[in-house]
Structure formats: structure tokens, C-alpha cells
Amino acid sequence: MKAFNLSRRDFIKTTSLVAAGLPFMGALPAYAQTPGKKLGFALAGLGNLSTHQLAPALQKTQFCRLTGIVTGHPQKAAAWKTQYNIPDKNIYNYDNMEQMADNPDIDVVYVVTPNSLHAEHTIKAARAGKHVLSEKPMEVSVEKCQQMIDECKKAGKQLAIGYRLHFEPNNLECARLVREKVLGRTKIIDAAFGFPMGDPTQWRLKKDLAGGGCLMDVGIYSLQATRYLTGEEPAEVSGFTTVTDPVKFSQVEESITWQAKFPSGIIARCSASYNASGLNNFKVSTDRGWFTLDPAFSYHGIQGVRSDGQQINFTDIDQFAAEMDDFAQCILANRPTRVPGEEGLRDVKIMMAIYESARTGKAVSLA
Amino acid sequence: MKAFNLSRRDFIKTTSLVAAGLPFMGALPAYAQTPGKKLGFALAGLGNLSTHQLAPALQKTQFCRLTGIVTGHPQKAAAWKTQYNIPDKNIYNYDNMEQMADNPDIDVVYVVTPNSLHAEHTIKAARAGKHVLSEKPMEVSVEKCQQMIDECKKAGKQLAIGYRLHFEPNNLECARLVREKVLGRTKIIDAAFGFPMGDPTQWRLKKDLAGGGCLMDVGIYSLQATRYLTGEEPAEVSGFTTVTDPVKFSQVEESITWQAKFPSGIIARCSASYNASGLNNFKVSTDRGWFTLDPAFSYHGIQGVRSDGQQINFTDIDQFAAEMDDFAQCILANRPTRVPGEEGLRDVKIMMAIYESARTGKAVSLA
Numbered sequence: 265m266k267a268f269n270l271s272r273r274d275f276i277k278t279t280s281l282v283a284a285g286l287p288f289m290g291a292l293p294a295y296a297q298t299p300g301k302k303l304g305f306a307l308a309g310l311g312n313l314s315t316h317q318l319a320p321a322l323q324k325t326q327f328c329r330l331t332g333i334v335t336g337h338p339q340k341a342a343a344w345k346t347q348y349n350i351p352d353k354n355i356y357n358y359d360n361m362e363q364m365a366d367n368p369d370i371d372v373v374y375v376v377t378p379n380s381l382h383a384e385h386t387i388k389a390a391r392a393g394k395h396v397l398s399e400k401p402m403e404v405s406v407e408k409c410q411q412m413i414d415e416c417k418k419a420g421k422q423l424a425i426g427y428r429l430h431f432e433p434n435n436l437e438c439a440r441l442v443r444e445k446v447l448g449r450t451k452i453i454d455a456a457f458g459f460p461m462g463d464p465t466q467w468r469l470k471k472d473l474a475g476g477g478c479l480m481d482v483g484i485y486s487l488q489a490t491r492y493l494t495g496e497e498p499a500e501v502s503g504f505t506t507v508t509d510p511v512k513f514s515q516v517e518e519s520i521t522w523q524a525k526f527p528s529g530i531i532a533r534c535s536a537s538y539n540a541s542g543l544n545n546f547k548v549s550t551d552r553g554w555f556t557l558d559p560a561f562s563y564h565g566i567q568g569v570r571s572d573g574q575q576i577n578f579t580d581i582d583q584f585a586a587e588m589d590d591f592a593q594c595i596l597a598n599r600p601t602r603v604p605g606e607e608g609l610r611d612v613k614i615m616m617a618i619y620e621s622a623r624t625g626k627a628v629s630l631a
Numbered sequence: 632m633k634a635f636n637l638s639r640r641d642f643i644k645t646t647s648l649v650a651a652g653l654p655f656m657g658a659l660p661a662y663a664q665t666p667g668k669k670l671g672f673a674l675a676g677l678g679n680l681s682t683h684q685l686a687p688a689l690q691k692t693q694f695c696r697l698t699g700i701v702t703g704h705p706q707k708a709a710a711w712k713t714q715y716n717i718p719d720k721n722i723y724n725y726d727n728m729e730q731m732a733d734n735p736d737i738d739v740v741y742v743v744t745p746n747s748l749h750a751e752h753t754i755k756a757a758r759a760g761k762h763v764l765s766e767k768p769m770e771v772s773v774e775k776c777q778q779m780i781d782e783c784k785k786a787g788k789q790l791a792i793g794y795r796l797h798f799e800p801n802n803l804e805c806a807r808l809v810r811e812k813v814l815g816r817t818k819i820i821d822a823a824f825g826f827p828m829g830d831p832t833q834w835r836l837k838k839d840l841a842g843g844g845c846l847m848d849v850g851i852y853s854l855q856a857t858r859y860l861t862g863e864e865p866a867e868v869s870g871f872t873t874v875t876d877p878v879k880f881s882q883v884e885e886s887i888t889w890q891a892k893f894p895s896g897i898i899a900r901c902s903a904s905y906n907a908s909g910l911n912n913f914k915v916s917t918d919r920g921w922f923t924l925d926p927a928f929s930y931h932g933i934q935g936v937r938s939d940g941q942q943i944n945f946t947d948i949d950q951f952a953a954e955m956d957d958f959a960q961c962i963l964a965n966r967p968t969r970v971p972g973e974e975g976l977r978d979v980k981i982m983m984a985i986y987e988s989a990r991t992g993k994a995v996s997l998a
Contacts, residue, residue, distance in 0.1 A: 451875065451886055451907035454823065454900075460918055502869050502994070508818065508896035519818055521890040521900040529875035533821075533888040533900040540818035542914060542921025542938060551827055554909025571909060625994040627869070 303592045304369045306332030306354065306394075308361070308385050309376035310340045313399065317563065318374060319348065321584035327592035331369040334361050334385070358385065364392040371595065372397060374426075374588070378473040379480060383408040390419040395595050397588070399426045401484050402608030404475025406616060409609035416605065424591045424601040425608035427488060431586035433578030434557055434566045435492070438548065441555055442493050447571055448550030450530055453493060455486035455546035457561050458519070458537030464512045469538075477505075477516030479615055483536030485561040487611055489546050490524055490532040497610065498524035498532075502627040503618040509539060522618045670959040671736045673699030673721070673761075675728070675752050676743035677707045680766065684930065685741060686715065688951035694959035698736040701728050701752070725752065731759040738962065739764060741793075741955070745840040746847060750775040757786040762962050764955065766793045768851050769975030771842025773983060776976035783972065791958045791968040792975035794855060798953035800945035801924055801933040802859070805915065808922055809860050814938055815917030817897055820860060822853035822913035824928050825886070825904030831879045836905075844872075844883030846982055850903030852928040854978055856913050857891055857899040864977065865891035865899075869994040870985035876906060889985045 305328050307314045322330040332354035333344050341355050354369050358377075364370050373389035375382050375398040382403045386396045396416060402409045402425050416423035429435045442450050458478055467473040468481055491497065503522035507513045519537035526532070537543055545558035553571035560566060563583060568576035587603075594601045617628040672695050674681045689697040699721035700711050708722050721736050725744075731737050740756035742749050742765040749770045753763045763783060769776045769792050783790035796802045809817050825845055834840040835848055858864065870889035874880045886904035893899070904910055912925035920938035927933060930950060935943035954970075961968045984995040 448908070449875075452823075452825075452888070452902050452904055452910065454821065454902065456819075456821065456916075458819075458916070500871070500992075502871070502890075502992075504867070504869065504890050504892050504898050504994070506892060506896045506898045508816075518896075519898055521819070521898045523869075523871050523888040523890060523900070525871050525873060529873045529885075531871050531873045531886055531888045531902070533890070533902050535819050535821065535898070535900050537819055537916065539918050540916035540921075541815070541919060542916045542923075543819065547909060549823075549825070549904065549907035549909045551906050552908060554907075556909075625867075625869075627871070627992040 301596065302327055302329045303371040303595060304329060304331030305372045305374055305588065306334055306356070306364070306370045307374050307376055308334035308358075308389070310335045310337065310344060311376065314376045317584050318376065319344075321582050321588065324582050324585040325589045325592070327596065328372075328588045332356065332364070332367070334358060334373070358388075361385070361388050362392050364389065364394055370394060372591065375399060378467045379475045380404045380473050383412050386412045386423065387415045390416045390421050390423070393419060393421065395422045395591070397424045397426060397591050398605075398608070400608065400611070401475070401480045401615065402605065402612055404480070404612075406609060406613050409605065409612050413605040413609065422591070422595055422601060423605040424594070425603050425605065426587060427603040427607065428583035428587045429485070429488065429561065430492065430603050431581070431590060432566060432583050433581065434568060434576050435489070435560070437576055437578060438546075438555065438557060438568070439492050439495070441570070442548060443495060445550070447553035447555055450494065450548055450550050452549040453490050453530065453532040453546060454534070454549070455489045455532065455560070456535045456543035457482040457485045458535065458540050458543035460541060461512070461538035469512065469516055471515040474516060476615065476619060477513065477518065477520070478536040478538040479517065479520045479618060482538075483520055483522075483534065484611055484615065486534040486536060486546065487614060489560065490526075490534065491610075493546070493548060494526050494528070494530055496526040496528060496530070497630065498614060499527050499631050500525045500627050500629050501614060501618050501621060503622040505619075505622040513538070517622075520618070520622065522621070668963065669694055669696045670738040670962060671696060671698030672739045672741055672955065673701055673723070673731070673737045674741050674743055675701035675725075675756070677702045677704070677711060678743065681743050684951050685743065686711075688949050688955065691949050691952040692956045692959070694963065695739070695955045699723065699731070699734070701725060701740070725755075728752070728755050729759050731756065731761060737761060739958065742766060745834045746842045747771045747840050750779050753779045753790065754782045757783045757788050757790070760786060760788065762789045762958070764791045764793060764958050765975070767975065767978070768842065768847045768982065769972065769979055771847070771979075773976060773980050776972065776979050780972040780976065789958070789962055789968060790972040791961070792970050792972065793954060794970040794974065795950035795954045796852070796855065796928065797859065797970050798948070798957060799933060799950050800948065801935060801943050802856070802927070804943055804945060805913075805922065805924060805935070806859050806862070808937070809915060810862060812917075814920035814922055817861065817915055817917050819916040820857050820897065820899040820913060821901075821916070822856045822899065822927070823902045823910035824849040824852045825902065825907050825910035827908060828879070828905035836879065836883055838882040841883060843982065843986060844880065844885065844887070845903040845905040846884065846887045846985060849905075849928075850887055850889075850901065851978055851982065853901040853903060853913065854981060856927065857893075857901065858977075860913070860915060861893050861895070861897055863893040863895060863897070864997065865981060866894050866998050867892045867994050867996050868981060868985050868988060870989040872986075872989040880905070884989075887985070887989065889988070
């Protein structure tokens with residue numbers, strides 16, 4: 265987990281610079297600091313995340329600019345064209361996005377479509393010669409994740425997954441606390457994310473588009489936390505799924521619990537839900553203390569406390585801006601991203617194992 | 632779970648009376664209110680719990696008095712004799728405790744010996760014509776729990792298990808919040824209890840005396856919480872155990888996580904540890920809110936918060952005094968205890984299922 269192995273000094277420098285809205289000057293190789301060079305991003309999929317988070321975040325970035333869109337809705341295209349001054353030639357739909365190959369305005373395609381379309385849209389973008397940032401979960405099967413990796417590699421383009429918390433100062437600090445054993449040696453991790461799902465017609469409740477339920481969408485945050493906190497890969501997992509509202513949750517799980525055992529002996533217990541409140545936190549218990557983030561996974565307001573009474577309360581940043589700026593810098597500097605396709609594939613593999621365990625009643629080894 | 636079905640009015644009355652050090656006048660049938668009648672308690676096993684909790688608690692009870700002791704240590708007998716003015720004739724050891732049959736000073740034996748001796752000492756007490764209060768966990772196997780129940784029944788004596796939290800106002804309030812759906816319908820319960828174990832030579836780390844590790848000793852609190860909060864019995868459990876210090880934990884598990892599925896669809900994730908801090912809490916997540924106790928399982932200071940901003944902060948009571956006074960009243964009034972042997976057996980059965988799952992890698996059905 266390279267992202268979480270910055271030194272304390274680098275970490276503070278980097279995050280305070282991000283917080284101040286400045287580029288990562290200290291961390292960047294000189295050749296990447298081309299003045300004024302910004303990569304053109306096209307957002308593929310203009311739903312809530314693109315509308316309310318990504319487009320506004322792009323306005324705050326140092327190395328990115330919103331230059332294009334991909335959408336199947338002409339009325340959305342018209343609205344975005346006006347709001348963000350996007351020329352007609354940079355507006356695509358899912359049937360013609362291969363034509364981006366001839367468009368130098370677009371360097372990166374950010375795939376924000378439903379989970380089971382990520383591979384298709386990533387592959388189209390890569391074949392058009394674009395770098396790709398795909399939202400999480402990467403895809404709905406290990407095979408499709410591998411295709412995404414293979415196609416981007418073949419095209420010589422970078423592939424990153426939208427794991428915004430790899431750029432979030434409080435989560436980074438918690439990974440440091442574990443790694444440097446500041447409050448002792450980690451023994452148990454408890455992590456949860458969920459919320460009561462509103463609109464029952466949305467694609468997240470449809471198996472063919474989402475690939476699964478709350479685990480794929482929000483449980484992945486807890487899974488990620490257990491992995492970036494420990495710096496280890498789970499050796500064994502087991503899970504229980506449940507549905508109490510079989511009308512709303514006719515295709516995917518409503519809630520899930522799972523446990524994971526790590527090679528060092530750390531164990532984790534996690535839950536996720538589309539029908540429960542108060543789940544947005546993790547707690548790390550060590551042999552002589554503990555620390556927690558609550559909320560842990562929100563867009564803003566992440567904070568926590570430590571057993572020694574100290575607060576964990578680094579400055580709030582725009583996580584999406586940080587994520588996109590980092591990817592742009594990786595591309596400009598031709599260095600690997602800390603959140604590559606391989607990282608997304610690992611999560612999908614583990615989630616499939618958790619589902620298998622819930623289905624079969626047997627713990628699944630990942631060794 | 633009768634204990635958790637008091638009405639709100641009765642509950643407040645009862646707990647405020649307990650808090651004020653008054654007897655349960657409102658809740659007691661008249662014939663039990665014999666003025667001055669106190670049952671004689673003998674403590675069997677004079678370790679930390681007896682010394683620092685039970686003997687002091689007995690001084691605060693309304694219906695009990697410390698009249699006898701059972702110990703294998705003559706020097707402890709001498710010290711207790713002096714401190715509590717216990718006559719020689721009321722001092723027993725484990726080889727002669729059957730002779731209590733002739734001693735009218737002793738009505739109840741409180742068994743506070745290591746887990747795997749509970750059956751032996753309970754059966755001796757019952758055969759001597761005494762009621763029995765046994766510490767938790769009830770015993771180390773379902774068979775031995777059943778023997779305890781059978782022998783007490785045969786002797787016509789009551790058997791209770793030392794589940795002090797069934798008398799703790801904040802835990803009772805949380806059970807009410809679930810039952811009355813005050814903050815919504817419960818979906819997920821998260822519960823944890825543990826601490827870093829000190830003395831590596833103590834009986835709790837020896838398999839033959841303890842029957843297991845942290846699950847048996849502290850995990851049982853989380854298990855109890857999931858049961859008294861939901862009022863349901865788990866239908867299925869699965870568990871992972873772990874040891875990171877194989878010297879200290881050569882015989883029993885160091886830490887454990889488990890998950891449980893209940894008939895209504897509620898799922899719980901729990902952990903326990905003898906080597907981790909910060910584990911003493913539960914959180915109930917509902918479809919529109921949540922509430923938590925933290926600490927949840929301590930002798931004192933239990934408190935919590937609700938998603939509507941209200942505090943859960945009923946007056947601190949001596950839980951052991953309340954537990955013993957209630958048992959004395961049950962005996963005086965010839966009515967059943969809310970924490971009978973059958974309740975202890977249920978927990979042992981579930982804990983054995985969790986161990987089986989950890990051993991086999993398969994979820995265990997309890998239906």
C-alpha cells in the first residue's frame with residue numbers, strides 16, 4: 265500500500281499543501297511541473313456523483329480541467345454544455361466515445377457509470393488512447409476487472425480506481441498510527457458503512473447493473489479501511505447477508521456483516537447496509553489503546569479520537585479534487601498511481617469471496 | 632426475556648428505587664415484604680470478584696446478608712472471618728460443603744469458582760438444600776449446564792446465573808428502545824468487550840478451568856447484549872478466533888469475532904479480546920437512527936447516546952447488589968428468576984457453536 269507509506273514529514277507537507285489548495289510541489293518531480301499544463305478530463309456518466317461532486321471538484325484542481333462529457337441523455341448534454349462551456353465536439357455518447365481518439369482535448373476519461381458498465385466504458389476509452397479513472401467498485405467480476413487492466417496496459421494508458429480516501433488526511437493519519445504503532449500493536453478492527461437507501465428504483469438495487477448490494481457500494485469502504493490500515497491482505501473471510509424488506513431488496517442484499525483474518529493475526533469485523541443508520545466509522549483496537557474515525561468515510565467532516573485523548577482532525581479537503589490531481593500528476597510524471605486497477609481487482613476478489621461465504625456458509629480462504 | 636419487558640413506568644420506578652437504595656416495594660408482592668427477613672448468602676470462591684465486588688455489594692442489599700464462605704485457602708478464611716464477622720461454623724471448604732445441609736444460616740450459595748467447577752459446586756450446594764447463584768459463564772459445556780439445572784430442579788431449589796446487566800438501568804433502557812422501536816426498527820447490532828489481560832498465570836488462560844478464552848469470559852457480554860436487545864435467539868453464527876501471542880495464549884483464544892443472524896433478519900457482529908483495548912460498547916443501528924452504550928458492560932459508569940441527541944444516562948447502581956436482591960426476592964416470593972439456569976445454558980450452547988464454526992470454517996445453525 266504505497267500511498268500509506270509516506271513519511272510523517274512528507275505526509276504533513278503533502279496534506280497541508282492540499283488543504284491550502286496548492287499543488288504537491290514538494291512531492292512532484294520537476295519535469296511534471298509544466299506551468300499551466302492541465303489534463304483534460306471527460307466525465308462518462310452524469311449522475312449525482314458527477315453533478316454534485318466531480319464537476320465542482322474539477323474546478324478546484326491544479327492539474328485537471330473538465331473538457332468533455334459522455335452521456336446517453338441529450339438534455340443532460342445540453343445543460344452541461346451551457347454550465348461548463350463544453351464545445352459540441354467534446355460531447356460524446358456511449359456509442360461514439362471511440363471517436364475521442366481524434367480529440368486532443370481529452371486526456372482522461374473518468375468512468376462514473378453503473379458498476380457493470382465500467383469495463384465496457386473503460387475499454388472504449390483505453391482503445392481511444394485515453395487514461396482511465398474508474399469509480400469503485402471497479403466492476404462486478406474479477407474477470408471484468410482483469411479485462412480492464414489488460415486493455416489499459418495494451419493501450420499503454422494508466423488505469424486508476426476512484427478510492428478518494430487514499431488521499432484523505434485523517435484516513436492517512438490512521439494508517440500511520442497503525443504502521444508506526446503509535447497507540448500499540450493493532451489487534452482488532454471494527455468498520456461499518458451504510459445508510460437507509462431512498463429511491464427504490466435506482467440502479468444500485470438492480471443486480472445486473474450493480475453486481476451486488478450494499479457490500480459493493482458502501483461495504484467496499486470498510487473493506488478498504490481494513491486493508492489500508494493493516495497494510496495486509498485478508499487471508500480468510502466469512503459473511504452473512506440479510507434482507508428484511510424483500511420488496512425493495514429483491515435482487516441484492518440489504519445488509520451484510522463479514523469478518524476477516526489477516527496474516528499477522530489481526531481480525532476485523534465489518535458491516536454494511538442499505539437500510540440502517542449510524543454506520544460510518546471504524547475503530548482500531550490495539551494491545552494498549554485504540555483510535556477511531558467517526559465519521560470515517562464521508563465526503564467532508566471526517567474526524568476521530570485516540571485513547572490518549574488526542575483528536576484526529578486534519579483539515580478537510582476536497583477528496584475528489586485530490587484524487588484527480590494525483591492521477592493527473594502520475595500521468596504527467598509517468599509514475600504509477602497509488603490506486604491502480606490491481607487495487608480495485610483485489611477488492612472485487614475479496615467481495616466475491618464474502619458473497620461466496622454468505623451463499624455457502626463456509627469461510628473462504630484467499631491465500 | 633421477561634426481565635426486559637417491564638413497562639416504562641415500572642422500569643423507572645424500580646430503577647429509581649434501586650438507585651435510592653430502597654427495596655423494590657412497588658414491584659414486590661406483599662407476602663415477600665417480610666420485615667427484616669434477609670437470606671443468608673455464602674460466597675464459594677474468594678477471588679477478586681468476591682473480594683472487591685460481591686462482599687461489598689452484599690453490605691448494600693436489602694434482602695441478603697453475607698453469612699458464610701467456601702474456600703480452599705485457610706488464610707483467606709481467616710481474613711474473611713475477621714473482616715465480615717463470619718462464625719467458624721459457617722466457613723466451609725470444597726470437600727465439606729455438603730455439610731451446609733445442617734446450617735440454617737445459609738440459604739443461597741453464590742458460586743464464584745473457575746468456570747469448569749461451577750457444576751460441581753452448584754450440585755454440592757443444591758444437594759445440601761441451598762439455592763444457587765452461579766457466575767457466568769454457567770459452565771464449560773452444555774451437558775454440565777444441563778446437570779446443574781437438573782440437580783437444582785431435583786433439589787427443589789432455584790438456580791440463577793450472575794447476569795448483572797439484566798438489572799442495569801441503561802442496558803434495560805436500550806432493550807426498551809429496541810422493543811418499542813423508539814428510534815426505528817433494529818437492523819444491525821455491533822457489540823464488543825475485551826481488555827488486555829494482565830497476569831499470564833491466571834486460571835482464565837487455562838483451557839481445563841476456563842473452557843475457552845475471551846469469548847467465555849467477556850464475549851458472553853456481547854452475546855447477551857445481542858439477545859436481550861433483540862429478544863430473539865440467534866439462528867446462525869460464525870466465528871473467527873486468533874492468537875498473536877502464542878506463549879500467553881497457548882490454550883485459549885486471544886481474540887474472537889463472530890456474527891449472528893436472528894430470525895427477524897437482524898444481524899450482529901461482535902468481538903471479544905484478552906489483548907485489545909477500547910472494546911466495551913454496543914451500537915444498535917435502525918432503519919432511521921441508532922443508539923449506543925459506551926461503556927456498555929462496566930461495573931459503573933455505563934452511559935450512551937441516541938441519534939436524536941438524547942443521552943442514555945440512568946443513575947449508576949450497584950449491579951451485584953441488585954442482582955442478589957432480586958434473586959433473594961424471587962426465593963422469598965417463590966417466583967422465577969429472570970436469569971435462570973436455562974438462560975445460562977443458552978449462552979453456552981451458542982458459544983460452543985461459535986467455537987465449532989471457528990474450528991470448522993462453517994457457519995453453525997442453531998435452529
